[in-house]
Amino acid sequence: MKRSVVLFAAVVLLFLISCKHDELSQTDKILHNLIPDKTRYILPDEKNLAEIPQFPVNPLTPEKVELGKKIFFDPIFANEAKRYDMKYTYTCSTCHVVESGFRAGRMQGIADGGYGFGNKGEARIKYPYYANDSIDAQGARPLAQLNVAYVENTFWSGAFGSEGKNSGLDHIFGVHIPLTEVNKLGLPALESQNIEGLGVHRQQFSKKIVEDAGYKELFDKALPDLPEEERYTRKGASFAISAFLRQLLTTQAPFQLWLKGDEDAMTDQQKKGAALFFGKAGCTGCHYEKNLGSMKFEALGVDDLYEHGGLNTGPNDARNLGRAFFTNRPEDKFKFRTPQLYNMGDSGPYFHGGSIETLEGVIKYFNTGKKQNQRVPDSQLSSFIRPLGLTDEEVADLTEFVKNGLRDPNLKRYKPDSVPSGLCFPNNDPSSKVDMGCN
Template sequence: MPKIHQSRLRRWVSRAPWVAPIIVVAAVLLRVGVSGSVADAAAPAQPTLAELKADFARPKTTPFPADDPYSKAKAHLGELLFWDPILSGSGTQSCASCHNPGLSWTDGLRLGVGTQAMKTHTPTMLNIAWAPVLGWDGHFPSLEAVAFSGPITNPGIMNRKPDDLIKALSAIPGYRAAFAAAFADHAVTETHIADALATFERTIVSGPAPFDRWIDGDENAISAQAKHGFALFTGKAGCSNCHIGWAFTDEGFYDIGTATGDDIGRARLFPNTVKLKYAFKVPTLRDVARRAPYMHNGSEATLADVIDLYDRGGIDRPSRADFIKPLHLTAQEKADLIAFLDTLTSDPKPTDSPVLPR
């Protein structure tokens, strides 16, 4: 079975763990059926560099769901709402206070700080249009579901009552006009607020980086060291078993050794699936050099710390992901991996905060 097919299978399994046994049986039957023995078929063909590069090519368009399609007016309204501290009970904190574009849409802190200290690190908003489920443990079923079941109403985060927010927005002529432009019924409602925020968030896509120019054929776009780092990333270090696709995530959930105790991650939703204990969402690696610290708990201060964590091989326990094991990287190899990760940093692009209606 070619490598990419295996990783697509895994992606599916980690999203829907109950299908795993069916796939294993089917895969064994398939191998036996085609080659006569499981052992014969076990050695995968090595992918060529061109095939590897193709696994990471940028998509041409951003996906928007049929029940919340893109419109310019809706994205504009969503941008206003994202930046507006009117969304918080105290009137001092906006989504952008924590998801700050200047800090790669996060906050530079180990853990988020709302009205109270949060238990998790603020994730970036980059490339979340492609994420099938949201949150470090995947408990939000859609981007639309995040705003009100997550930050806005949570007393520990923005602490705003939906009715009060709707009243406050309805009292501002500029907002009434923006809702009228975005929605046929002109109404200021919870659903419209959530849809507009989600539409704006889907427009937050990482820009082209030196890595993209390299896979497009410019051999000088990245250094020889970074190319060696890419070979390690897709080879000895095994990173692309999970960080695959143009955004460098298979959108799966794995235990890589960042959590202990009752910080059980996705097992909160799937308590009986061994591999989902201490499993968290694979983050995008686009622009990753811009947003230390790292991981769901902000536990790794630098990219060098991240590489050391993988080199140690996580924590040996039943939930540990299959691809996490001691890597025995040399100091040179660690530096090469970091040089490669740096090539995912896009060209700087200033983001201005919009003028808010008042």
């Protein structure tokens, strides 16, 4: 009798497991049907440089990537700060913090003129001895520097790069945005933006500076094809930084592992959220490229940065116009580039103006389909701003997919243990050093 009871219990358990397996398999089946071609979204291995999108003018090499990483994190090149005591205190990674998904850990990035770090950049504030108009602060919520190898034209406005959406727009290079004069060099977007960005962010390069910083041999090994008159300049530094950025790929995210065949990489809730993303919610109307972003410019009707505490910006800031900031075309007003979505849960707030605090809030915004910014005319508003009809459970499922299904948990693999200067990083001001426990 006892043996029969045990046997019956085992059969019931197997039945329950089988039912659960069938339920999970059904969720997987739906998702597989929605994404029949997995290769469309699989990112290449970051170590396989040959498979990463790049350009003949700046081919990826291990030496170049390594140099770019060092420059990105080393405060030694923060040599043009407005105040002497703020020299060598900030880096590229001040506003693109690893722990915050390579975005600023707060609503606005502050390089020169800021101090403090917190745990992941959230505690950085304006240095009291700087006027608001003298700090180096971004006029929009900083975009993540992840998966940018799949971005044809950088900035929220898509202003940099001579190809892609900017092909045929040579006549406005340098006109409405003086910094875009660099597009006339015919370089890719990343390389162009970083040449100008190093200047904007008060970092200077020369042969003497590079030698004094102990970087000359690194530059020589990484950039042998650049003539010496260009190698130790912002152009050379930009080529190295751009190479580093191109291989910042979120290959360890659960969704990436699922795409590559690991059926258990995502939870059932994440799979349900993915099915909504690629199905009912219509997210792929804009987020359809390999990095789940695109070069589509849409007016989503959200607030601007100045309305949420942004410094060195205001209602007349031309950057609030989005694509029209670059093109000056009325039809481009308030339209911003579609960002990639990996590791977005690592740091809020969201949209170009940092106007919504949480990812759940973003999804609820789209689900409601009602504009936030009354200055954006309905005639300009994206057709995607309409009620989606998602239930509370579906909102939770979609949030879980974007927040954790698309989260690479090991971005620290892209962060060096130290930099050649020996300085603290990503920030080197006294307050940040205390926050980071760096002496």
